[in-house]
Amino acid sequence: MGYRFLIVDDSATTRAVIKRTISMCGIEPEKLIEAANGKDALAMLSVTHVDLVFLDINMPEMTGMEVAARIKLDPKLCRTPIVIVSSESMESRVQQLKAEGVRGYIKKPFTPEQIRTVINDVLGADHVAA
Amino acid sequence: MSLPENATQSLFETLAQSLETMAFVIADPLPSPADAPGDAQVVSLTFEGPRSGTINIVASREFAMMLAANVLGIDPSDPDAQEKADDCMKELVNVVGGALMPRIAESETDVFKLSLPTIRPLNTETEWPGFCNDTGTQLASADGHTIAARIAA
Numbered sequence: 495m496g497y498r499f500l501i502v503d504d505s506a507t508t509r510a511v512i513k514r515t516i517s518m519c520g521i522e523p524e525k526l527i528e529a530a531n532g533k534d535a536l537a538m539l540s541v542t543h544v545d546l547v548f549l550d551i552n553m554p555e556m557t558g559m560e561v562a563a564r565i566k567l568d569p570k571l572c573r574t575p576i577v578i579v580s581s582e583s584m585e586s587r588v589q590q591l592k593a594e595g596v597r598g599y600i601k602k603p604f605t606p607e608q609i610r611t612v613i614n615d616v617l618g619a620d621h622v623a624a
Numbered sequence: 625m626s627l628p629e630n631a632t633q634s635l636f637e638t639l640a641q642s643l644e645t646m647a648f649v650i651a652d653p654l655p656s657p658a659d660a661p662g663d664a665q666v667v668s669l670t671f672e673g674p675r676s677g678t679i680n681i682v683a684s685r686e687f688a689m690m691l692a693a694n695v696l697g698i699d700p701s702d703p704d705a706q707e708k709a710d711d712c713m714k715e716l717v718n719v720v721g722g723a724l725m726p727r728i729a730e731s732e733t734d735v736f737k738l739s740l741p742t743i744r745p746l747n748t749e750t751e752w753p754g755f756c757n758d759t760g761t762q763l764a765s766a767d768g769h770t771i772a773a774r775i776a777a
Binding site for chain 1: 642645646692695696697708711712714715718719720721722723725726729732733734735736738740
């Protein structure tokens with residue numbers, strides 16, 4: 495079974511690095527889509543089912559916090575796992591996000607191992623190469 | 625609230641760690657003054673919270689392309705490295721800012737709001753001397769490229 499991922503980050507560089515890292519983890523996604531802002535991400539999610547959202551916090555127009563809140567409020571999307579990928583590392587922010595239901599938090603700069611671990615945790619290890 | 629005394633040192637350490645983790649680039653401290661980077665750009669990020677201020681990083685366009693190439697795992701001459709060079713510098717200051725906040729915070733419950741990074745060319749004749757000599761600035765050599773990082777309230 496192939497997984498569908500959505501990467502939401504205003505940095506094209508970070509989106510490219512996450513894509514490459516997923517590939518390095520031995521995962522061949524069925525679909526891997528990208529959004530440069532929260533508005534586009536929500537539009538994509540309204541028409542495409544994804545298994546996991548990688549979400550930045552500090553973005554123009556709509557922050558990742560707002561995007562996560564909208565996803566959690568939408569009955570069709572609320573079960574979609576969200577993993578925050580952000581440079582923000584204050585423990586208070588991490589705890590707040592976890593309390594709001596995000597499944598994982600990866601601090602930038604990240605290693606391939608951190609991406610692999612969070613995918614394992616959220617989707618299971620069956621499709622992730624060692 | 626003013627910045628802690630070790631803010632500049634913390635900034636340098638955070639920058640060095642970020643460069644190493646993001647791009648396998650090693651940064652060593654460089655004494656001041658130093659020649660300005662050629663074709664210099666300054667990337668900036670402001671932060672607001674219990675302490676507020678600005679982080680600036682100055683580097684050459686060539687360094688930005690090298691950084692993008694390392695981050696993306698491509699050759700510096702690849703058009704993608706040139707295209708993403710500015711974006712990569714913005715991401716660098718974003719990462720540095722995020723990692724620095726816990727180090728300058730008063731407590732673990734502090735919340736900081738980070739701005740979106742901006743980038744612009746630096747006028748090395750008029751801006752570099754002041755930047756270089758600022759007490760909040762730390763110069764560094766990163767894989768042979770001169771870079772400068774400054775934090776100011």
